Amino acid sequence: MARxxxxxxxxxxxxxxxxxxxxxxxxxxxxIIQLVLIAxxxxxxxxxxxxxxxxxxxxxxxxxxxxxxxxxxxxxVNESLFEPAESVISTQWKNRSTLTSGELTKMVxxxxxxxxVASDLFDRNNKKGPATYLxxxxxxxxACELGKNPTKNATLPLEKGIKVRMTMDFIFDLGKNRPKVHxxxxxxxxxxxxxxxxxxRLLDKAYGEGVYKAILVIHSETxxxxxxLEVVEIAVPDQWLAYQSLLATMERIYYLDPPDRYxxxxxxxxxxxxxxxxxxxxxxxxxxx
Amino acid sequence: MARxxxxxxxxxxxxxxxxxxxxxxxxxxxxIIQLVLIAxxxxxxxxxxxxxxxxxxxxxxxxxxxxxxxxxxxxxVNESLFEPAESVISTQWKNRSTLTSGELTKMVxxxxxxxxVASDLFDRNNKKGPATYLxxxxxxxxACELGKNPTKNATLPLEKGIKVRMTMDFIFDLGKNRPKVHxxxxxxxxxxxxxxxxxxRLLDKAYGEGVYKAILVIHSETxxxxxxLEVVEIAVPDQWLAYQSLLATMERIYYLDPPDRYxxxxxxxxxxxxxxxxxxxxxxxxxxx
Numbered sequence: 001m002a003r004x005x006x007x008x009x010x011x012x013x014x015x016x017x018x019x020x021x022x023x024x025x026x027x028x029x030x031x032i033i034q035l036v037l038i039a040x041x042x043x044x045x046x047x048x049x050x051x052x053x054x055x056x057x058x059x060x061x062x063x064x065x066x067x068x069x070x071x072x073x074x075x076x077v078n079e080s081l082f083e084p085a086e087s088v089i090s091t092q093w094k095n096r097s098t099l100t101s102g103e104l105t106k107m108v109x110x111x112x113x114x115x116x117v118a119s120d121l122f123d124r125n126n127k128k129g130p131a132t133y134l135x136x137x138x139x140x141x142x143a144c145e146l147g148k149n150p151t152k153n154a155t156l157p158l159e160k161g162i163k164v165r166m167t168m169d170f171i172f173d174l175g176k177n178r179p180k181v182h183x184x185x186x187x188x189x190x191x192x193x194x195x196x197x198x199x200x201r202l203l204d205k206a207y208g209e210g211v212y213k214a215i216l217v218i219h220s221e222t223x224x225x226x227x228x229l230e231v232v233e234i235a236v237p238d239q240w241l242a243y244q245s246l247l248a249t250m251e252r253i254y255y256l257d258p259p260d261r262y263x264x265x266x267x268x269x270x271x272x273x274x275x276x277x278x279x280x281x282x283x284x285x286x287x288x289x
Numbered sequence: 290m291a292r293x294x295x296x297x298x299x300x301x302x303x304x305x306x307x308x309x310x311x312x313x314x315x316x317x318x319x320x321i322i323q324l325v326l327i328a329x330x331x332x333x334x335x336x337x338x339x340x341x342x343x344x345x346x347x348x349x350x351x352x353x354x355x356x357x358x359x360x361x362x363x364x365x366v367n368e369s370l371f372e373p374a375e376s377v378i379s380t381q382w383k384n385r386s387t388l389t390s391g392e393l394t395k396m397v398x399x400x401x402x403x404x405x406v407a408s409d410l411f412d413r414n415n416k417k418g419p420a421t422y423l424x425x426x427x428x429x430x431x432a433c434e435l436g437k438n439p440t441k442n443a444t445l446p447l448e449k450g451i452k453v454r455m456t457m458d459f460i461f462d463l464g465k466n467r468p469k470v471h472x473x474x475x476x477x478x479x480x481x482x483x484x485x486x487x488x489x490r491l492l493d494k495a496y497g498e499g500v501y502k503a504i505l506v507i508h509s510e511t512x513x514x515x516x517x518l519e520v521v522e523i524a525v526p527d528q529w530l531a532y533q534s535l536l537a538t539m540e541r542i543y544y545l546d547p548p549d550r551y552x553x554x555x556x557x558x559x560x561x562x563x564x565x566x567x568x569x570x571x572x573x574x575x576x577x578x
Contacts, residue, residue, distance in 0.1 A: 156531050156535065158530060158531065158534040158535070159534060162530065162534075162558075164527035164528075164530050164531050165527060166527060166528060166531055192481055192484075194483065194484050194487045195481075195483050195484075195487075197487065198483045198484075198486065198487040198490075198532075198536060201487075201490065201535070201536055202531055202532075202535045202536060205535040205536070206535055238453035238454060238455060239453075239455060241447060241451065241453050242445050242447065242453050242455055242491055243487075243491075245447040245448060245451075246445065246447070246490070246491045246494040246495055247487060247490055247491060247494070269451075271448075
């Protein structure tokens, strides 16, 4: 049973059903943009913006709040990455093959954020809804670009003929002579992100390195202090270096709102290949051939 | 700032200070038993028990509730493992070298559970306090048995002379020609337990397999449905087999309240060495020589 999210409940349930039935389908495509447009409309008509104090150099953030209750605010929105105009997003989504990487990143950031922000205003404790939605959005985009639907079940052969099944994030089988794709999708990496590297290590050890290529997609690393209205960005570069060097290798890490500290880390240590999400569209063919 | 837990707040803060200063000290020893006796006294004088519906074959559970508010109940207590009598625990703790493995398991189960249960009755959302306390109790017992205090910092050498520091669970350095010990302590394994195996893999890869021996200590796997008052036990044997076969090896997994499904798994697959916690006291010398 989905928690109530006002005008978003019905289109969210519709998307859930379509995504479950066929993640890469036109019906899922339509359900996603429908939900996003309803969320953007709700934000522009029923909500107001609340400025936040950004402690992140070079980035400005605001929250949304219901006009009828400005004390309860949403998660932070990156001003330069969020496009509130429905018509812009609707047109871009239809013509996404014509967009630059920066435009694609901004479009997907907006689509990923609009529903989550609106959901916050109905129930700030509902973390599962926005997380599931982000998975569906990114999973759909991958399914379209790769021409295949993913599964969430991995079968791992152990010793002595034992096989175990494990639920993972998305797994795409692209067919003979092509790498398989392991796609973890996370709202942020503060908690449990080690799981993405650990799952990749399970796949590497069970099937051999290189059989599965790992691509980690993350929304952002912002943290809002509801008391002071300050936004900070959390980065744990040492942990990432350790995971990437000693546990398993993520072929790419894509961010919708890339933290500058991670971009700098990636530049200094090429073992970490971090990009804005829009780059995926142009490089995915080369990456996964 | 610790959250209020009535008569437990002051002795909890005392333990926290002593444990931080010297985990294996007599002062920490005294602070632990002091806190446990205050918790047991509080449970017997101010609380009543509420029977639960056990869905775990062969185990019976109850909760505690304040006499003044029986609608808010604590986490479940395993009836056959919990010794409510202060005098019994006080005497056993002093003379623990004379106890059997079963008696030791019951004593430590009681000591681990008494504070957490009492804390629940003041603030059911305070998960950090009980988790930290469990770490301190188990860490203290290991520090006493191993004759060394642990650290929580691991330094991991990566390629090209890069070193990173990571916070882990307890790490014991037993000196030259002896294995080092990696000791993760968890209330249950439902969430984030993959981290324990992943950290061990980091240590294995950075230092070579066998340099660090991993011992995982877990309280229990019970889950209470507050609505129906039913207690179930969650086990994920396939995940465990995969982690233990493909990620890293836990030398031992000790439970204060061992789930029968895991005991059966351990019997069927000797790669998983699972024991009741009391066994640690008699086998630790052999295990870590």
